[in-house]
Amino acid sequence: MICGPFTLKNLLTPFFLNDSSRYNYIAKNTALSMIKFDSVSKRYADGQEALSNISFELSKGELAFITGHSGAGKSTLLKLILAMESPSSGQLIANGVNLNRISGNQIAKHRRQIGTVFQDHQLLHDRSVFDNVALPLEICGYQPKEARRRVRAALDKVGLLKKERSFPEALSGGEQQRVGIARAVVNRPSIILADEPTGNLDPVLSAEVIKVFGQFRSVGVCLLVASHDAALIERLNCRTLVLDSGKLLADQKPAVQP
Numbered sequence: 001m002i003c004g005p006f007t008l009k010n011l012l013t014p015f016f017l018n019d020s021s022r023y024n025y026i027a028k029n030t031a032l033s034m035i036k037f038d039s040v041s042k043r044y045a046d047g048q049e050a051l052s053n054i055s056f057e058l059s060k061g062e063l064a065f066i067t068g069h070s071g072a073g074k075s076t077l078l079k080l081i082l083a084m085e086s087p088s089s090g091q092l093i094a095n096g097v098n099l100n101r102i103s104g105n106q107i108a109k110h111r112r113q114i115g116t117v118f119q120d121h122q123l124l125h126d127r128s129v130f131d132n133v134a135l136p137l138e139i140c141g142y143q144p145k146e147a148r149r150r151v152r153a154a155l156d157k158v159g160l161l162k163k164e165r166s167f168p169e170a171l172s173g174g175e176q177q178r179v180g181i182a183r184a185v186v187n188r189p190s191i192i193l194a195d196e197p198t199g200n201l202d203p204v205l206s207a208e209v210i211k212v213f214g215q216f217r218s219v220g221v222c223l224l225v226a227s228h229d230a231a232l233i234e235r236l237n238c239r240t241l242v243l244d245s246g247k248l249l250a251d252q253k254p255a256v257q258p
């Protein structure tokens with residue numbers, strides 16, 4: 001629900017602010033919760049408690065990182081949002097769906113609203129860039145004309161329209177990762193989850209990928225990015241959830257720049 005009046009000024013103001021002011025503006029003026037963890041714990045079948053009593057909320061247009069040591073619970077937290085695992089206790093709502101009560105046939109629909117980006121982007125090497133990005137639309141049964149329009153729009157957003165006929169081998173690691181992002185957003189998801197999306201990239205290519213994420217954020221997508229890359233996170237001055245042995249150690253909001 002939008003709290004402020006739905007005026008042109010309110011809609012345009014965020015685009016004229018710097019990053020941290022935009023964060024504060026959006027946090028203050030929108031109350032649209034996209035992801036809400038309320039005392040969520042996850043214990044795997046072998047008894048391992050991967051997450052303990054996690055509470056936080058992310059709104060439309062927020063970009064947050066999850067960081068923490070290997071085994072801290074970052075991927076588990078993303079899997080809960082994707083309904084690949086279910087919470088052992090607590091309440092989890094994502095995109096308005098109560099994931100404690102989601103049924104089998106709702107899961108596929110829920111996942112279609114979420115774009116996922118992984119360290120290993122899992123591109124199909126015998127398909128062109130265009131065909132890789134078109135894959136989710138083929139699965140959903142889109143008409144070829146509409147699919148073509150959406151694939152081109154997604155490739156344009158990540159700056160790879162000129163490479164639509166190339167095959168993945170002919171692209172750099174950063175370009176391949178951007179194809180993975182185009183494939184994740186071709187369905188126009190309201191949430192993007194990324195698990196170590198810059199894990200295989202050098203600092204310049206990492207910055208390129210994060211810049212693309214920033215563009216989605218500014219059009220209202222909610223992004224949650226698991227990353228070990230402390231230098232990158234520090235440079236970006238974004239909200240950061242710090243996990244330690246399954247516990248939420250800190251929820252660091254971006255510092256307000258003078």
Ligand SMILES: Nc1ncnc2c1ncn2[C@@H]1O[C@H](COP(=O)(O)OP(=O)(O)OP(=O)(O)O)[C@@H](O)[C@H]1O
Nearest residue numbers: 044045046048050069070071072073074075076077
């Ligand atoms: N399917 C599973 N069954 C049992 N335990 C699991 C399972 N998946 C993860 N775990 C355990 O849960 C804990 C959290 O794992 P998770 O993969 O979420 O960590 P992570 O922070 O993503 O680590 P990394 O940085 O290495 O990717 C770890 O102790 C891990 O061994």
Ligand SMILES: [Mg+2]
Nearest residue numbers: 074075076195
């Ligand atoms: Mg992980």
